[in-house]
Amino acid sequence: DIVMTQPPLSSPVTLGQPASISCRSSQSLVHSDGNTYLSWLQQRPGQPPRPLIYKTSNRFSGVPDRFSGSGAGTDFTLKISRVEAEDVGVYYCMQATQVPWTFGQGTKVEIK
Amino acid sequence: EVQLVESGGDLVQPGGSLRLSCAASGFTFTSYWMGWVRQAPGKGLEWVANINRDGGTEQYVDSVKGRFTISRDNAKNSLYLQMNSLRDEDTAMYYCARHGLFAFEIWGQGTMVTVS
Numbered sequence: 001d002i003v004m005t006q007p008p009l010s011s012p013v014t015l016g017q018p019a020s021i022s023c024r025s026s027q028s029l030v031h032s033d034g035n036t037y038l039s040w041l042q043q044r045p046g047q048p049p050r051p052l053i054y055k056t057s058n059r060f061s062g063v064p065d066r067f068s069g070s071g072a073g074t075d076f077t078l079k080i081s082r083v084e085a086e087d088v089g090v091y092y093c094m095q096a097t098q099v100p101w102t103f104g105q106g107t108k109v110e111i112k
Numbered sequence: 113e114v115q116l117v118e119s120g121g122d123l124v125q126p127g128g129s130l131r132l133s134c135a136a137s138g139f140t141f142t143s144y145w146m147g148w149v150r151q152a153p154g155k156g157l158e159w160v161a162n163i164n165r166d167g168g169t170e171q172y173v174d175s176v177k178g179r180f181t182i183s184r185d186n187a188k189n190s191l192y193l194q195m196n197s198l199r200d201e202d203t204a205m206y207y208c209a210r211h212g213l214f215a216f217e218i219w220g221q222g223t224m225v226t227v228s
Contacts, residue, residue: 031214039215041157048207048222049149049157054215092157096214100173101147101159 002026002095006104012112019080021107023093028073030097037096040069040078043106044089052091053078085111114138114218116208121223128198132223134191134208139218141189142166145211148182148193150204151222158204161193162211175201198227 003026013019029036040053051060053069056076066081080087090106120132132148148160161182162171170182181194191208203226209216 037214048219051215051217054213060217099171103157106156
């Protein structure tokens with residue numbers, strides 16, 4: 001199984017400042033079809049997960065452009081260019097390159 | 113409006129069975145793979161199972177293989193998860209989710225299963 005590793009907590013961030021969350025996979029996420037199926041989800045307290053990014057760097061419809069994804073192979077990053085209060089929550093990366101699909105443990109974003 | 117609504121969660125004893133349902137609306141159900149994801153209290157997300165558009169392909173995480181069965185009724189726009197031989201560690205919120213672009217793009221609100 002592919003193990004996804006995320007730090008449990010990000011450094012508290014000041015409103016309006018950038019934040020970055022890392023995700024590392026135990027093996028390359030490049031699929032045999034050439035795509036990299038790494039996605040990011042946000043989970044606010046008491047809410048179901050909300051998808052943000054698919055295939056490493058593509059935003060789902062309705063996701064603000066302050067969210068961006070990057071990376072390749074085994075190392076990936078979610079960036080929030082200017083953190084807003086509503087961005088507080090836990091962020092998960094997920095790989096769908098290989099069954100079983102696996103999630104990172106989640107990274108909590110807090111406001112300073 | 114695209115919507116997924118789960119139901120069927122309950123308190124059940126170890127070794128018992130439960131069937132979860134997910135009613136889909138607002139989109140062409142037959143066009144999408146579907147899946148179940150669970151989240152134990154205070155823990156992270158765990159993928160449970162996927163099913164393809166016609167129900168002919170099922171995929172499971174190892175911990176539920178042989179105990180859980182994912183199925184769908186395309187005539188009823190519904191997804192199901194039959195859970196047998198339930199264990200304490202199956203206690204979780206169970207989310208129904210629609211696939212899209214090799215990600216889960218639409219999520220329900222979840223239904224709680226407690227095994228105790």
